[in-house]
Amino acid sequence: MLRRRRTLARPTLFLVVFGLTSMAGLLAIAAVHLLLASRDVLAPPPYVATWCIDQKLDFLARSDLEEVELAAIGSSGAWRNLDMTVFVDDLGLNSINAAPCLLFASQTAYLAEYLLPRMPKLEVLVVSFLARDFEQCVPEDEKFFDQRLLDFVSDGRLPRWLPYISGFRPMYLANFARARAAGTGDVGIKIHEDGLGSAVMIEKFDWWPELTLSDACYAHVTRLEELTQSRNVTLVLALAPNDPVWRAQRDPDGSILSDWQKKLRASVSSEVIFIDSAELGFQSDRFADPYHLMHPNQIEFSRFIAGNLETLPNNSAPESTLQPGG
Amino acid sequence: MLFNSHIFIFLFLPVTLTCFFLLARLGPQVARYWLLAASLIFYGWWSIPFLGLLIAWMGVNYLIGNQIAKLHAEKGPDVSRIWAVGGITANLLALGYYKYATFFAGTVTALTGIEFAMGAVILPLAISFHTFQQIAYLADLQRGQNPKYSLSDYMLFVSFFPQLIAGPIVHHYELVPQFKDSNTFKFQDDRFAEGIAYFVIGLVKKLALADPLSGLAAPLFAAATGSPPGFGEAWFAAVAFALGLYFDFSAYSDMAIGLARMFGVRLPYNFNSPYKSTSIIEFWRRWHMTLSRFLRDYLYIPLGGNRKGPTRRSVNLFATMLLGGLWHGASWTFVVWGGLHGLYLLINHAWNGFTARRATAGRPVSLGPALSQVLTLLAVVFAWTFFAAPDFASALSVVEGMLGLNGMLRPETAELLSQTVFVAGPAHVMQQSGLSVFLTQIGKFAVFFAALAVVLFLPNSQEVIDRKRSDDDPSPVLSRIRFAPGVAAGLAAGSMFLFSLTLMSDVREFVYFQF
Numbered sequence: 001m002l003r004r005r006r007t008l009a010r011p012t013l014f015l016v017v018f019g020l021t022s023m024a025g026l027l028a029i030a031a032v033h034l035l036l037a038s039r040d041v042l043a044p045p046p047y048v049a050t051w052c053i054d055q056k057l058d059f060l061a062r063s064d065l066e067e068v069e070l071a072a073i074g075s076s077g078a079w080r081n082l083d084m085t086v087f088v089d090d091l092g093l094n095s096i097n098a099a100p101c102l103l104f105a106s107q108t109a110y111l112a113e114y115l116l117p118r119m120p121k122l123e124v125l126v127v128s129f130l131a132r133d134f135e136q137c138v139p140e141d142e143k144f145f146d147q148r149l150l151d152f153v154s155d156g157r158l159p160r161w162l163p164y165i166s167g168f169r170p171m172y173l174a175n176f177a178r179a180r181a182a183g184t185g186d187v188g189i190k191i192h193e194d195g196l197g198s199a200v201m202i203e204k205f206d207w208w209p210e211l212t213l214s215d216a217c218y219a220h221v222t223r224l225e226e227l228t229q230s231r232n233v234t235l236v237l238a239l240a241p242n243d244p245v246w247r248a249q250r251d252p253d254g255s256i257l258s259d260w261q262k263k264l265r266a267s268v269s270s271e272v273i274f275i276d277s278a279e280l281g282f283q284s285d286r287f288a289d290p291y292h293l294m295h296p297n298q299i300e301f302s303r304f305i306a307g308n309l310e311t312l313p314n315n316s317a318p319e320s321t322l323q324p325g326g
Numbered sequence: 327m328l329f330n331s332h333i334f335i336f337l338f339l340p341v342t343l344t345c346f347f348l349l350a351r352l353g354p355q356v357a358r359y360w361l362l363a364a365s366l367i368f369y370g371w372w373s374i375p376f377l378g379l380l381i382a383w384m385g386v387n388y389l390i391g392n393q394i395a396k397l398h399a400e401k402g403p404d405v406s407r408i409w410a411v412g413g414i415t416a417n418l419l420a421l422g423y424y425k426y427a428t429f430f431a432g433t434v435t436a437l438t439g440i441e442f443a444m445g446a447v448i449l450p451l452a453i454s455f456h457t458f459q460q461i462a463y464l465a466d467l468q469r470g471q472n473p474k475y476s477l478s479d480y481m482l483f484v485s486f487f488p489q490l491i492a493g494p495i496v497h498h499y500e501l502v503p504q505f506k507d508s509n510t511f512k513f514q515d516d517r518f519a520e521g522i523a524y525f526v527i528g529l530v531k532k533l534a535l536a537d538p539l540s541g542l543a544a545p546l547f548a549a550a551t552g553s554p555p556g557f558g559e560a561w562f563a564a565v566a567f568a569l570g571l572y573f574d575f576s577a578y579s580d581m582a583i584g585l586a587r588m589f590g591v592r593l594p595y596n597f598n599s600p601y602k603s604t605s606i607i608e609f610w611r612r613w614h615m616t617l618s619r620f621l622r623d624y625l626y627i628p629l630g631g632n633r634k635g636p637t638r639r640s641v642n643l644f645a646t647m648l649l650g651g652l653w654h655g656a657s658w659t660f661v662v663w664g665g666l667h668g669l670y671l672l673i674n675h676a677w678n679g680f681t682a683r684r685a686t687a688g689r690p691v692s693l694g695p696a697l698s699q700v701l702t703l704l705a706v707v708f709a710w711t712f713f714a715a716p717d718f719a720s721a722l723s724v725v726e727g728m729l730g731l732n733g734m735l736r737p738e739t740a741e742l743l744s745q746t747v748f749v750a751g752p753a754h755v756m757q758q759s760g761l762s763v764f765l766t767q768i769g770k771f772a773v774f775f776a777a778l779a780v781v782l783f784l785p786n787s788q789e790v791i792d793r794k795r796s797d798d799d800p801s802p803v804l805s806r807i808r809f810a811p812g813v814a815a816g817l818a819a820g821s822m823f824l825f826s827l828t829l830m831s832d833v834r835e836f837v838y839f840q841f
Contacts, residue, residue: 011515014811014819018522021820025827049831166332167831 033164036177043176045153045160046167047145051176051187052076056100057145059197060115061154069093070124071115072197074108076101077240078128080292084196086302091309093123097197105129105217106137107144109224114147116231125228126236126305130291131260132209137217192295200295201288209290211250213260218267225268234273237264238305241277246290275308277301327371329525329581330532330830338368343588350511357511361589362478365487369451376450380485383420387413387460388480394467395474403468410468414461421457424449429656452491454653456484458620463498465624475502488585492578494596495616501591510590517587519811523791524584526819526826531577533829535780538773539570547714550723556735560727561707562774567714568707569777572601575614580787594619595794599786601706604698606670607678609706621650640675644668654713659721663712670705 036042044054056079070093072078078099087095098115099108108127116122149166152158179187191199221237228235239261251257265274280301288294293301327334342364350357370377390413397406422430424447431442463480475483475498483501484490504510546555546563555563579596586593600613610618626646632639644665651664684691693701708728715721726732735743746752756764784807788794791809809815 009515011519011811013813014519014816015515015522017813017816018519018820018823021817022823025820025824029827046831165336168827169831170828 041177041180045163047163049169049172052101065118067094068096068119069121070095072097072126074099074128075103075133077130081240081298082198083194083298083302085194086306090306104137105133106142106220109220110142122233124234128238128240130240134213134217136214200298201292202295205289207289218263221267236273238275241282243284243287243290245284347513354511362482365485368487372451384481384484391467395472413464417457417461426656455493458495488582494594495620504591521584521587523809524580526822527787528577528580529826530822531573533826535777536570536574539566543567550720554723554732555727556733557730558735560724564707564711568710595788601781603702604695606674621646640672643671659712663709666709
């Protein structure tokens with residue numbers, strides 16, 4: 001009697017092969033992540049797939065936001081130009097630099113909307129704006145990250161690796177790993193960290209951005225004030241410094257930046273503390289690129305802001321240092 | 327919950343399927359309850375309050391249906407009619423409130439200046455689809471059908487999650503008997519394999535074609551008033567929209583059909599290569615087929631159809647298309663889109679009459695299939711501008727562009743094109759814009775032409791998977807692309823699924839969710 005070889009029916013074979021292929025692919029993806037992590041070239045969890053935003057969202061997810069009393073937000077104007085230890089030492093406030101990078105004013109307002117309810121002890125919100133944060137503010141770009149996902153990861157309802165699945169982008173992972181390994185691009189910029197979220201550049205970076213502003217952004221500054229007012233938080237608009245050589249080339253008669261400042265002041269009430277870093281008179285040698293200070297100049301800029309804040313109700317510096325907007 | 331989301335693919339679907347087949351061992355009724363519960367969770371994921379509304383809506387319709395069936399059986403159709411008319415009217419009023427209240431108030435305000443103190447009304451997800459299904463159910467009962475469903479059967483018919491959000495618009499008599507069939511509850515590898523194949527094809531269509539295409543068309547339509555498009559940009563935007571909409575909606579339909587089939591349920595097809603149509607009449611037999619069927623059976627025929635002479639038929643046809651347009655969205659642009667198709671259909675019928683008379687007279691006339699297809703496609707794409715544009719001004723700006731009234735190209739496009747082709751060459755443009763921007767743009771154009779080729783030359787999903795015969799396969803070689811479950815197909819489907827995962831980070835809603 002012949003023994004019959006048992007074979008799978010073709011649809012079953014299809015299902016088995018489909019399942020194995022998918023499983024093998026998923027395992028390979030997981031293995032690549034582990035390999036990149038072991039070589040320290042794994043991108044931060046891709047909430048947005050822009051590494052400098054993702055690293056900050058990851059930092060926020062791991063931070064105890066409930067204890068924060070002073071937070072800095074904005075784009076790289078805050079991230080790369082502040083030293084939060086100054087605020088801790090000079091003002092005695094539990095401080096954090098919550099600013100990522102590349103945010104427009106509308107996105108900064110969106111970030112503030114996320115952070116403020118999660119920071120019940122917040123007293124001061126320092127927004128360090130750059131002129132380039134006002135280049136464009138379009139509604140479709142505003143909600144730049146999924147607040148619910150970040151919440152779930154923050155409070156442990158979802159594991160920290162989950163964004164690597166929901167935001168899986170092979171090219172992003174590959175580009176980051178390549179740039180990190182080679183030390184190239186903005187991923188490769190050498191930085192000084194204060195341990196509280198700031199990342200200040202320690203060498204020159206070749207970058208010469210254009211300067212084109214949009215009027216659509218000012219409404220979001222008004223929105224920031226409404227938000228802080230509703231939570232009894234002091235809003236500080238600290239204009240980040242910029243390189244005078246770049247300024248002379250991009251805005252020779254100074255009209256663009258003075259118009260920007262004028263509109264910015266007009267968009268908020270006199271309750272907002274307005275700090276203009278131009279008073280510091282920083283020269284070109286203090287900058288790593290047109291918009292970002294070179295370490296350790298961020299300490300002087302941060303002290304300048306802190307000095308202005310010593311007049312807050314809980315502090316005792318002279319009132320004359322305040323520059324009300326309006 | 328979106329079919330193309332991680333939570334659906336990696337959690338909801340595997341859990342629902344596994345429990346369904348395990349619970350089916352305890353009995354079909356248990357599995358049916360599970361499927362109903364899963365479908366309600368699927369809907370409730372979007373909004374719990376609106377899940378309550380959906381349940382209430384189904385409950386009321388079920389009770390009205392029972393009343394119609396009872397009165398029809400005991401006292402005849404004349405007595406039950408009042409319940410049928412009342413029930414259908416109540417459904418239409420509810421749909422009208424949620425979908426059209428703001429639109430009508432805005433229109434009255436625009437015409438009379440009278441302001442209405444009215445807050446924004448949130449459009450409940452899937453309302454257009456499940457309302458039509460429930461109206462059809464009530465109408466069928468009034469026509470004498472008396473299927474005697476339990477409440478859970480009825481709720482499962484309406485809320486069965488693969489078809490709940492955006493169709494295909496299914497009839498109760500197509501779906502409920504399948505839930506009563508014991509075979510449905512047995513795991514069958516061939517059906518499951520087909521289901522996966524449909525789902526994966528839909529996923530790839532959505533992620534690799536529909537989403538990039540919508541990214542091409544949307545900015546051009548959005549900026550149409552501020553920066554009027556030239557002839558080239560206007561047609562490019564309109565064709566990109568036409569392709570994007572087709573791939574988006576047909577992808578959803580493929581995924582719905584595939585998901586249902588994994589559960590052993592067959593849903594009707596919704597698309598049959600509509601852009602291969604050689605007439606508008608044919609187009610409407612191939613585009614959103616279950617909506618066309620609904621409009622024919624529950625609107626056009628009750629209006630009198632073609633039974634009351636050619637003039638009345640034309641009026642009925644035009645009215646059906648106008649209302650069909652309005653169904654798609656609460657905006658006059660959708661009404662114009664429907665009106666244009668009504669007009670096209672009238673012209674098509676007139677042409678058919680003319681060619682029939684000429685044929686009878688022994689002097690036949692024909693445009694030939696190629697020219698007919700091109701003309702049909704042009705008419706359809708032209709009408710899409712009103713569907714795609716956010717408002718009338720934008721639509722008219724694009725239409726002006728299509729007619730050549732804004733020149734051939736916008737100045738900036740013309741300059742970019744001349745720089746690329748005649749002056750500096752692609753390398754220079756790449757240097758100016760940056761490699762990644764340049765490659766992204768090239769990629770978008772590649773997707774556009776690939777999508778066009780797929781639409782015009784490849785067989786559609788049901789031709790591939792269910793081996794449906796098609797008369798319009800352009801090439802005998804391509805027409806042999808058929809799904810044959812086995813190792814090769816499993817590898818291909820697995821690879822396509824993994825490829826989809828690389829595109830799933832930016833989850834976008836399906837276009838028809840807004841309807």
